[in-house]
Amino acid sequence: MGVATKHKKAFLLKHPYCAFCGGAALATTVEHCPPRSLFQDRQWPEGFEFPCCEACNHGTSNEDLLIAMLGRLDPFTELGDRDGRQNGLMHAVSKQFPDLFPKLIPSSAREARSRNRKLGIKPAPGRTHLETPVLSVPAEFHVAICTFGRKLAKAIFYRDSSTIFPSDGCLFLNWFSNEQLMLTGKYQMLELMREVNGVAPQLARSGRLLNDQFSFKLSMSPQKDTLALQVVLGKSLGFVVFGSTRPGALESSYERLHHEHGKGPFAVIASSVLQVQPDFGFSEHQIKPA
Numbered sequence: 202m203g204v205a206t207k208h209k210k211a212f213l214l215k216h217p218y219c220a221f222c223g224g225a226a227l228a229t230t231v232e233h234c235p236p237r238s239l240f241q242d243r244q245w246p247e248g249f250e251f252p253c254c255e256a257c258n259h260g261t262s263n264e265d266l267l268i269a270m271l272g273r274l275d276p277f278t279e280l281g282d283r284d285g286r287q288n289g290l291m292h293a294v295s296k297q298f299p300d301l302f303p304k305l306i307p308s309s310a311r312e313a314r315s316r317n318r319k320l321g322i323k324p325a326p327g328r329t330h331l332e333t334p335v336l337s338v339p340a341e342f343h344v345a346i347c348t349f350g351r352k353l354a355k356a357i358f359y360r361d362s363s364t365i366f367p368s369d370g371c372l373f374l375n376w377f378s379n380e381q382l383m384l385t386g387k388y389q390m391l392e393l394m395r396e397v398n399g400v401a402p403q404l405a406r407s408g409r410l411l412n413d414q415f416s417f418k419l420s421m422s423p424q425k426d427t428l429a430l431q432v433v434l435g436k437s438l439g440f441v442v443f444g445s446t447r448p449g450a451l452e453s454s455y456e457r458l459h460h461e462h463g464k465g466p467f468a469v470i471a472s473s474v475l476q477v478q479p480d481f482g483f484s485e486h487q488i489k490p491a
């Protein structure tokens with residue numbers, strides 16, 4: 202038996218049930234969440250392996266691919282692509298989502314210019330506004346972020362509580378693109394939540410810190426039935442997931458939370474009471490790659 206197979210066998214013996222679909226399914230695979238390809242040189246943080254059934258693991262591979270590409274976009278530096286893998290990721294994305302790229306790029310020089318002006322971007326000498334694009338956020342991005350946010354929240358809940366997030370629990374997600382970072386240097390929502398008590402661990406592999414690529418802060422109630430998870434992916438996007446393991450408990454706060462935190466796209470990503478349906482009111486949101 203190879204080392205990897207041995208490791209997997211021992212891991213699944215310790216973690217027999219899938220952490221992502223409520224606890225009824227046996228885990229047969231090991232899921233890396235966030236996906237390894239998000240990280241430079243595939244150096245993902247230690248301890249971010251989770252027991253997963255076949256369906257949960259392979260059902261989200263397209264969204265994982267999009268997240269890996271999105272999470273590396275960096276409007277300030279080239280650091281998002283220091284391993285040179287971003288091009289390959291983009292090719293893989295365009296294969297899986299053939300209609301996606303034309304939707305991202307501004308359709309005219311005029312539109313490109315107006316987007317850039319809004320964010321105070323001046324193209325480098327000799328480059329046009331169209332060559333310095335601000336990307337639109339199409340539905341595919343929103344769906345991928347919702348899918349990833351749901352998986353990550355369940356994974357981190359499992360990591361913290363050693364229990365599986367129930368299938369009738371509730372999760373809301375509110376995300377924001379780096380447009381906010383460019384305009385104000387920070388994510389408004391995370392500033393608002395700065396005082397909320399929580400744990401923001403250092404994430405590393407072989408002693409190398411990875412928080413510049415992926416970081417989070419988890420706030421859990423002492424009963425471990427209510428959570429708020431703040432996540433930042435590099436310089437590309439951030440989101441907050443609010444969750445409750447008690448069916449109906451969080452749903453009653455939907456209107457209030459949506460109103461208070463509705464500055465970016467807001468979605469019900471798990472619920473046995475409300476319809477799980479992304480809210481596509483996000484035409485104003487854009488992402489700046491480099």
Ligand SMILES: [Zn+2]
Binds near residue numbers: 258
């Ligand atoms: Zn599963």
